[in-house]
Amino acid sequence: MFAMTADGSAHTRLRRAIQAGNLAIIHTTAAELGHISLRDALGILLVIEREAEERFDAAAVRWAGRLALETPDLELAELAGALESLEALPDEHAQRVLVGLADRARPLAGRGGRR
Incomplete structure (x- = not known):
C-alpha cells in the first residue's frame, strides 16, 4: 500500500x-x-538526458537491460531498434518507439508495484 x-x-x-x-x-x-514501471523509468531517463547528461549512458543501458528482461516476447531486432532509439533521444519518434516497447513490459516475478 x-x-x-x-x-x-x-x-x-x-x-x-x-x-x-x-x-x-x-x-x-x-x-x-x-518498483518503477518501465514506462515511468523512460520518463526518468528523459529527465536525466536533459538535466544530468553525464549519467545518461549508464541509465540508458540499465533501461535497455530492463526492457530485455521484462518483455518476454521482445525480438532481437526490436532490442536493436530500442538501442538506436535510446541513442537518438530526445527525438520524438524515438520516444514513441520506446514508449510502445515499454508498454509491452511486464514486471519480473516477485516484484510488486503498479504498471
Whole structure:
C-alpha cells in the first residue's frame, strides 16, 4: 500500500516530478516506491538526458537491460531498434518507439508495484 499525503500517492508525486524535471524529487519518490514501471523509468531517463547528461549512458543501458528482461516476447531486432532509439533521444519518434516497447513490459516475478 502507498502512503497518502496532501500531495497524493507516491506514484502521482513521481509522475509530477518527471513532468517538472526534478531529479531530486524523482530520486526520493522512486526510493519510496521501490518498483518503477518501465514506462515511468523512460520518463526518468528523459529527465536525466536533459538535466544530468553525464549519467545518461549508464541509465540508458540499465533501461535497455530492463526492457530485455521484462518483455518476454521482445525480438532481437526490436532490442536493436530500442538501442538506436535510446541513442537518438530526445527525438520524438524515438520516444514513441520506446514508449510502445515499454508498454509491452511486464514486471519480473516477485516484484510488486503498479504498471
